[in-house]
Amino acid sequence: MAKLLRGTRRMLRGTQASASGSASCGRPYSSVAVVGAGAAGLVAARELARENLHVTLFERGSEVGGTWVYNEEAAGDKSAYHIHSSLYKSLRVNLPKEIMGYSDFPFVDRTGMRYCKHLEVHQYLQDFASFFGIDR
Numbered sequence: 277m278a279k280l281l282r283g284t285r286r287m288l289r290g291t292q293a294s295a296s297g298s299a300s301c302g303r304p305y306s307s308v309a310v311v312g313a314g315a316a317g318l319v320a321a322r323e324l325a326r327e328n329l330h331v332t333l334f335e336r337g338s339e340v341g342g343t344w345v346y347n348e349e350a351a352g353d354k355s356a357y358h359i360h361s362s363l364y365k366s367l368r369v370n371l372p373k374e375i376m377g378y379s380d381f382p383f384v385d386r387t388g389m390r391y392c393k394h395l396e397v398h399q400y401l402q403d404f405a406s407f408f409g410i411d412r
Contacts, residue, residue, distance in 0.1 A: 294334045306330055314342015314412070315401060319378060322408045333410060344398040367394045378402075381407065 306329060310321045313335035321333045337345055346363050349382060372390040373383040376397065381404055386396060405411040 307332070309334060312336075312342055313340040313405070314344070317342065318401060318405055318408075318410055321410050325408075339402070340411055341398045341401045344394055344401060346394055346398070363394055368392065369394070369397060373397075373400075378404065 300408070301366075308324050308329050308331055310317050310324065310331060310333045313321075313333055317333060317335075317339060321331045322394055324331045339345060343363060345367065348365070368389075368391050370391070373385075373392050373396070374390070377383040377400065383392075384403070386399070387393075389396075
C-alpha cells in the first residue's frame with residue numbers, strides 16, 4: 277500500500293523521470309510522495325496506491341492524524357514552534373460525523389454523539405490508516 281515515514285522533518289528533494297517515462301505503470305512517474313498523514317494525506321495516499329503508484333507518506337509527527345493529534349504537554353506552551361494544530365482538550369467537531377467520514381469508510385459510532393470529540397476523529401483516522409495498510 278503506502279509506506280509511512282514518521283517523524284520526518286527534512287525537505288523533500290526528488291528527481292524527475294525521463295521524458296520518455298520508463299515507469300512500470302505506464303506513467304512518467306511510478307513513485308510519489310505525500311506530505312502529511314492527516315485526513316487529506318491519508319486518503320491521497322490510498323487513492324494513489326490504488327492507481328498502482330509507489331507511495332511514500334511523510335509525517336512530521338509520530339503518528340497519523342495530522343491536526344487531530346492532541347498533545348497535552350504542548351497545550352499551554354506558547355513557544356512550542358513544532359505544534360501545528362489549534363486543537364484543544366475539550367474540542368468537539370462542528371459537523372455531524374456522518375458528514376465528516378469518507379464515503380466508503382463510515383465512522384463507527386462509539387459514543388452515540390453526532391458531534392464527537394477530537395479523540396474520536398483521531399481514532400477514525402487511525403482506523404482508516406490501519407484498514408488500508410497506510411500505518412506500516
